[in-house]
Amino acid sequence: MSSVHEIETTLRQLPPHQRWEMARWLLENLQRSALRQTEAHNSGENGTPAAPLPDYTARRQRIFGDKVLPNMVLVARGREPW
Numbered sequence: 001m002s003s004v005h006e007i008e009t010t011l012r013q014l015p016p017h018q019r020w021e022m023a024r025w026l027l028e029n030l031q032r033s034a035l036r037q038t039e040a041h042n043s044g045e046n047g048t049p050a051a052p053l054p055d056y057t058a059r060r061q062r063i064f065g066d067k068v069l070p071n072m073v074l075v076a077r078g079r080e081p082w
């Protein structure tokens with residue numbers, strides 16, 4: 001079997017319970033594969049840890065100094081009539 005059409009034709013010839021077993025196996029296999037890819041992506045390539053996140057606090061202090069910035073979400077909520 002080398003084409004999707006051949007595989008599909010062969011699967012359609014199987015009894016229904018075997019088709020369900022094949023579908024269940026395929027779904028579990030795809031879920032395991034997706035989980036492995038997610039874990040590999042989170043840990044970086046070749047098992048190395050992912051790149052560290054930038055230090056936003058240090059960047060903000062470099063730009064604005066010791067100035068206290070208002071929480072704009074709270075300010076916007078305070079302006080809402082509800």
